[in-house]
Amino acid sequence: MDFLRPASWAEALAAKAEHPTAVPIAGGTDVMVEINFDRRRPAYLLDLNRITDLYAWETGADRVRLGASVPYTRIMEALRTELPGLALAAHTVASPQIRNRGGVGGNLGTASPAGDAHPALLAAGAEVEAESVRGRRLIPIDDFYTGVKRNALAPDELIRAVHVHKADGPQQYAKVGTRNAMVIAVCAFGIALHPRTRTVRTGIGSAAPTPVRAEAAEHFLNAALEEGGCWDGGRVVPPSVAERFAGLCAAACDPIDDVRGTAAYRRHAVGVLARRTLIRIWEEYRGTRRGTEGAA
Numbered sequence: 001m002d003f004l005r006p007a008s009w010a011e012a013l014a015a016k017a018e019h020p021t022a023v024p025i026a027g028g029t030d031v032m033v034e035i036n037f038d039r040r041r042p043a044y045l046l047d048l049n050r051i052t053d054l055y056a057w058e059t060g061a062d063r064v065r066l067g068a069s070v071p072y073t074r075i076m077e078a079l080r081t082e083l084p085g086l087a088l089a090a091h092t093v094a095s096p097q098i099r100n101r102g103g104v105g106g107n108l109g110t111a112s113p114a115g116d117a118h119p120a121l122l123a124a125g126a127e128v129e130a131e132s133v134r135g136r137r138l139i140p141i142d143d144f145y146t147g148v149k150r151n152a153l154a155p156d157e158l159i160r161a162v163h164v165h166k167a168d169g170p171q172q173y174a175k176v177g178t179r180n181a182m183v184i185a186v187c188a189f190g191i192a193l194h195p196r197t198r199t200v201r202t203g204i205g206s207a208a209p210t211p212v213r214a215e216a217a218e219h220f221l222n223a224a225l226e227e228g229g230c231w232d233g234g235r236v237v238p239p240s241v242a243e244r245f246a247g248l249c250a251a252a253c254d255p256i257d258d259v260r261g262t263a264a265y266r267r268h269a270v271g272v273l274a275r276r277t278l279i280r281i282w283e284e285y286r287g288t289r290r291g292t293e294g295a296a
Contacts, residue, residue, distance in 0.1 A: 005047045009054075009131075012158060015046055017133045020155035022046040026054065026069040027101035029094070030110045046158075054105070054160065062166055065129070068105025068159045075104075083164055085120040085171030085190050092116050092175045094182050105159045108144065111151040111210070118145070118211035119190030120173050121162065122203030129161040130154075138163065145210035169193035170284040172277040175205075176269045178260070186261040189249070189273035193285055198222070198231050202274070207253040207266045217248035217274070230282075234289045237282050242275050249274035 004022060006012040016022055022044035025031045034040040048054060054069035057079070064082050066075070072090035076099070080087040086104070093099050093116050107115035108128055127138040130153055144152050153159070171192040177183035188205035200221050202214045224241045225231055250271035255263040 002044045013133050017156045019044045029102040066162045069103040072099040082166045088173035089116050089120040114185045114206040119203030119205045123190035123192040123201045127163040130157040131160050132156040148209045169195040170281045172281045174273045187266045191277045207255045214249040214252035221245045234286045246271040246275035
């Protein structure tokens with residue numbers, strides 16, 4: 001196994017172009033586990049730790065450009081207001097030591113359906129900034145996951161950053177696991193309200209071959225909130241709407257039985273998470289509206 005250690009982003013792109021099978025390593029929290037257990041023996045490892053640009057973020061007027069290697073700890077500490085769903089997801093990642101090393105770029109590169117960041121990124125409507133010596137492109141998160149641990153990157157591309165719209169409404173994230181830390185998700189669920197467009201987006205993890213959105217559930221809830229005058233009136237989401245939303249989220253899953261849980265359990269758990277996070281997020285939205293109206 002050869003170890004490539006570029007000193008700049010340009011050198012990293014050149015190395016990836018010359019060795020398309022090279023596996024990028026930054027935090028190493030996924031790659032090193034596979035290597036240590038002899039599940040993977042890449043011919044080349046491409047060390048990105050010297051590229052400081054990957055550890056920086058930029059906050060613009062309406063979005064955050066998050067470097068691929070920004071540690072989860074920094075997301076929790078510095079971007080909780082701008083990216084609340086991702087910050088909540090970051091809290092559930094493994095242990096403090098791993099949160100200090102791991103970043104969103106690793107989750108995306110591995111593209112495991114159980115990656116903790118995926119539901120939050122789907123709910124927020126993120127874009128992945130991929131680059132090669134041929135140029136740069138932005139890949140919508142909905143198009144990024146192409147199969148079990150497969151993504152839309154070309155062989156010569158690297159993930160440089162993730163572009164995420166700053167939250168214009170409440171976001172929530174919930175995860176089911178066998179314990180509170182150092183655990184792979186049995187299933188996970190993210191939801192984000194987008195009051196400017198009067199829409200809701202979701203993200204489901206570890207309950208299908210890839211991370212997925214519950215699009216039928218989103219369409220149903222968007223219509224129900226609009227028809228019920230909920231966005232302007234700040235009304236409570238009716239229990240029947242919450243139950244139907246939960247059922248549609250469960251139906252969006254395509255899980256398997258494995259050592260962490262059965263397919264039936266995963267579907268049920270996703271429905272429970274969907275209902276609970278919807279109620280929680282809508283109460284937060286109603287509280288925000290009451291506070292705004294009181295200030296006026």
